[in-house]
Amino acid sequence: MSDKDASGQKLHIAIVGSGPSGFYAAEALLRSDRDVRIDMIERLPTPYGLVRSGVAPDHPKLKQSIAVYDGIARNENFRFFGNVAAGRDISIAELQQTHHAVLLACGAHEDRxxxxxxxxxxxxxxxxxxxxxxxxxxxxxxxxxxxxxxxxxxxxxxxxxxxxxxxxxxxxxxxxxxxxxxxxxxxxxxxxxxxxxxxxxxxxxxxxxxxxxxxxxxxxxxxxxxxxxxxxxxxxxxxxxxxxxxxxxxxxxxxxxxxxxxxxxxxxxxxxxxxxxxxxxxxxxxxxxxxxxxxxxxxxxxxxxxxxxxxxxxxxxxxxxxxxxxGYRGVPLDGVPFDSVRGVVPNVAGRVVDGKNSLRGLYVTGWLKRGPTGIIGTNRADSIETVENLLADASEEEAKSGADALLPLLEERVRWVSFAEWLKIDAAEIERGKDKGKPREKFTKIDEMLKLLV
The missing domain is CATH 3.50.50.60 (FAD/NAD(P)-binding domain)
Known part of the structure; x- marks a missing residue:
C-alpha cells in the first residue's frame, strides 16, 4: 500500500464506456495497490458494449466474458451510471472536475x-x-x-x-x-x-x-x-x-x-x-x-x-x-482531441495528447485508442497499458469527490440507471425468453427498460 493510500485519500476515476476495454481497465485499477473508486458512465441503460450488442447470437461462448465483467461491477469500489451520455448529460470537462482522471473507453461505433x-x-x-x-x-x-x-x-x-x-x-x-x-x-x-x-x-x-x-x-x-x-x-x-x-x-x-x-x-x-x-x-x-x-x-x-x-x-x-x-471509426467528444483521419483519440500509450503535449488526467483505451483491431481479449493488455500510465501520473493530493460530486449533476439532468437496476432488467429479459426456449428476450427500447424500474 502506498503512503498516499495510508493517508486515507481515494483516487477517483471515471471510465466512459462499459464495453470490454472499460471493464478490463476497471479490473486493472481495482487490482492495483491504490485506493481506487471507479465510476463507469454508459450511454445505454445496459452494460457490456459489443459483447451484448455486437457478438452474434449464435456464438454464445463469446459472451462468457460477461461473467467476468459482472464480478468487477459488484466490487464495492465500483459504481455504474447507465443511461448517461458523455457530451449530452455530462461533459468530459465536468468529469475532469469531479475525478482525478477520466479514461475514455467508448469504442469505435461509427461506420466507415x-x-x-x-x-x-x-x-x-x-x-x-x-x-x-x-x-x-x-x-x-x-x-x-x-x-x-x-x-x-x-x-x-x-x-x-x-x-x-x-x-x-x-x-x-x-x-x-x-x-x-x-x-x-x-x-x-x-x-x-x-x-x-x-x-x-x-x-x-x-x-x-x-x-x-x-x-x-x-x-x-x-x-x-x-x-x-x-x-x-x-x-x-x-x-x-x-x-x-x-x-x-x-x-x-x-x-x-x-x-x-x-x-x-x-x-x-x-x-x-x-x-x-x-x-x-x-x-x-x-x-x-x-x-x-x-x-x-x-x-x-x-x-x-x-x-x-x-x-x-x-x-x-x-x-x-x-x-x-x-471498417469503423471513433466519434469525437467535445473538448477531446481527435484524429479525423484514423478515427481515434491521439495518444501515446493511452495518454491523450494534443500535438506533442499530454493532457493531464485524460486517458483512452480500446478501439478509440488503437482503432478497430483485435478480438475481445485484445482489450485486456491494451487497457492494462493505459492504466499503468494513468496510475504512474495520478496523485490523490488534489481533492476530488468522485460520485459524491457527480450524483447531484446527474440527478438534475437524467434518469440514470444503477448496476442493481440493470440486474432487474437482466432478470426480466431472461424471464421473457423462457417461454420461447431462448436464453433471454432483450428489451429493444430504452423506455421499456426504464418502465421496469419505476
Missing part, C-alpha cells in the same frame, strides 16, 4: 461508409446497422431490411462480415433458441435470399477472417461455400507472405478458400460466393439497389504492404441488398 454514386439507394446498409438490429440494440431497433431479393452482397472480409453472412445464410430454426431479437427472427424467417457474395478489395491471402470463423461458413447446413479457382491463384508476394510463421491465420484461410474452390458437389438451399480483388465504384438502381459495379484490382507493392490498384476491367453483380463491413 462508401462515397460512391448510388450510396444513398434503399437497400444499402452498414453491417453495424444490421448487427445492431438482429441483436436488439435500441439505436437500430426500428431499422428495416428488405430480404425479398435473391442476392445479397457483403462488402468486407473480416469477422463482422462473417457474422452477417452466417446470420443471412443459416436456417432460421438454428437461430430460434439463441438470444436474437424476435423482430429480426420474424424477418429472417421470410427471407428470400439464396446467394450471398462476400467481396474483398485484395486477395485471399489478405482476408481478415479468423480461420475458425471462415471454416464455419463452409459448415452451415444446406449452404454451399464457393470460391473461384482463378481467384485463389496467388502472386509471388502473397506466396512469400504466407511463408511467414506469424501469418499462420492467413495460411489457414487460404486452405479454406482452396477447399471452397473445389467444393463437394452438394445442392444447398443457399450459396456463399467469396470474391477477391474487387472494389465497388457505383451502386446501381433507380430507387432501390439493383446491383453493384466493381473495378477489378491487381496487387502492387512490397511484402505485407500490398495495395489494391484498379485495372481497366469491370464487373457487375446484380443484387437487392448491400451490407458494408469496411
Amino acid at each position: 461508409t462508401l462515397t460512391i454514386p448510388g450510396a444513398g439507394l434503399r437497400g444499402n446498409h452498414s453491417a453495424t446497422e444490421f448487427v445492431g438490429w438482429y441483436n436488439g440494440h435500441p439505436d437500430f431497433r426500428d431499422r428495416t431490411f428488405d430480404l425479398s431479393h435473391e442476392t445479397a452482397v457483403i462488402l468486407g472480409q473480416g469477422n463482422v462480415a462473417a457474422d452477417v453472412c452466417r446470420i443471412l445464410a443459416k436456417p432460421v430454426d438454428e437461430l430460434r433458441t439463441s438470444d436474437i431479437a424476435e423482430h429480426a427472427l420474424n424477418v429472417l424467417a421470410e427471407s428470400k435470399i439464396r446467394e450471398i457474395h462476400v467481396v474483398g478489395r485484395r486477395g485471399p491471402a489478405h482476408a481478415k477472417f479468423t480461420a475458425k470463423e471462415l471454416r464455419e461458413l463452409g459448415e452451415i447446413v444446406d449452404v454451399s461455400a464457393h470460391a473461384r479457382p482463378e481467384d485463389c491463384a496467388l502472386n509471388e508476394e502473397s506466396r512469400l507472405e504466407l511463408k511467414d510463421k506469424a501469418n499462420f491465420n492467413a495460411a489457414k484461410n487460404l486452405e479454406h478458400f482452396t477447399k471452397f474452390a473445389n467444393p463437394v458437389e452438394t445442392i444447398g438451399q443457399r450459396k456463399i460466393q467469396f470474391r477477391f480483388c474487387l472494389s465497388p465504384v457505383a451502386l446501381l438502381g433507380e430507387d432501390h439497389v439493383e446491383g453493384i459495379s466493381f473495378v477489378r484490382n491487381r496487387l502492387e507493392g512490397p511484402l505485407f504492404s500490398q495495395k489494391a490498384s484498379a485495372t481497366d476491367q469491370t464487373e457487375t453483380i446484380s443484387c437487392g441488398l448491400v451490407l458494408q463491413s469496411i
Whole structure:
C-alpha cells in the first residue's frame, strides 16, 4: 500500500464506456495497490458494449466474458451510471472536475461508409446497422431490411462480415433458441435470399477472417461455400507472405478458400460466393439497389504492404441488398482531441495528447485508442497499458469527490440507471425468453427498460 493510500485519500476515476476495454481497465485499477473508486458512465441503460450488442447470437461462448465483467461491477469500489451520455448529460470537462482522471473507453461505433454514386439507394446498409438490429440494440431497433431479393452482397472480409453472412445464410430454426431479437427472427424467417457474395478489395491471402470463423461458413447446413479457382491463384508476394510463421491465420484461410474452390458437389438451399480483388465504384438502381459495379484490382507493392490498384476491367453483380463491413471509426467528444483521419483519440500509450503535449488526467483505451483491431481479449493488455500510465501520473493530493460530486449533476439532468437496476432488467429479459426456449428476450427500447424500474 502506498503512503498516499495510508493517508486515507481515494483516487477517483471515471471510465466512459462499459464495453470490454472499460471493464478490463476497471479490473486493472481495482487490482492495483491504490485506493481506487471507479465510476463507469454508459450511454445505454445496459452494460457490456459489443459483447451484448455486437457478438452474434449464435456464438454464445463469446459472451462468457460477461461473467467476468459482472464480478468487477459488484466490487464495492465500483459504481455504474447507465443511461448517461458523455457530451449530452455530462461533459468530459465536468468529469475532469469531479475525478482525478477520466479514461475514455467508448469504442469505435461509427461506420466507415462508401462515397460512391448510388450510396444513398434503399437497400444499402452498414453491417453495424444490421448487427445492431438482429441483436436488439435500441439505436437500430426500428431499422428495416428488405430480404425479398435473391442476392445479397457483403462488402468486407473480416469477422463482422462473417457474422452477417452466417446470420443471412443459416436456417432460421438454428437461430430460434439463441438470444436474437424476435423482430429480426420474424424477418429472417421470410427471407428470400439464396446467394450471398462476400467481396474483398485484395486477395485471399489478405482476408481478415479468423480461420475458425471462415471454416464455419463452409459448415452451415444446406449452404454451399464457393470460391473461384482463378481467384485463389496467388502472386509471388502473397506466396512469400504466407511463408511467414506469424501469418499462420492467413495460411489457414487460404486452405479454406482452396477447399471452397473445389467444393463437394452438394445442392444447398443457399450459396456463399467469396470474391477477391474487387472494389465497388457505383451502386446501381433507380430507387432501390439493383446491383453493384466493381473495378477489378491487381496487387502492387512490397511484402505485407500490398495495395489494391484498379485495372481497366469491370464487373457487375446484380443484387437487392448491400451490407458494408469496411471498417469503423471513433466519434469525437467535445473538448477531446481527435484524429479525423484514423478515427481515434491521439495518444501515446493511452495518454491523450494534443500535438506533442499530454493532457493531464485524460486517458483512452480500446478501439478509440488503437482503432478497430483485435478480438475481445485484445482489450485486456491494451487497457492494462493505459492504466499503468494513468496510475504512474495520478496523485490523490488534489481533492476530488468522485460520485459524491457527480450524483447531484446527474440527478438534475437524467434518469440514470444503477448496476442493481440493470440486474432487474437482466432478470426480466431472461424471464421473457423462457417461454420461447431462448436464453433471454432483450428489451429493444430504452423506455421499456426504464418502465421496469419505476
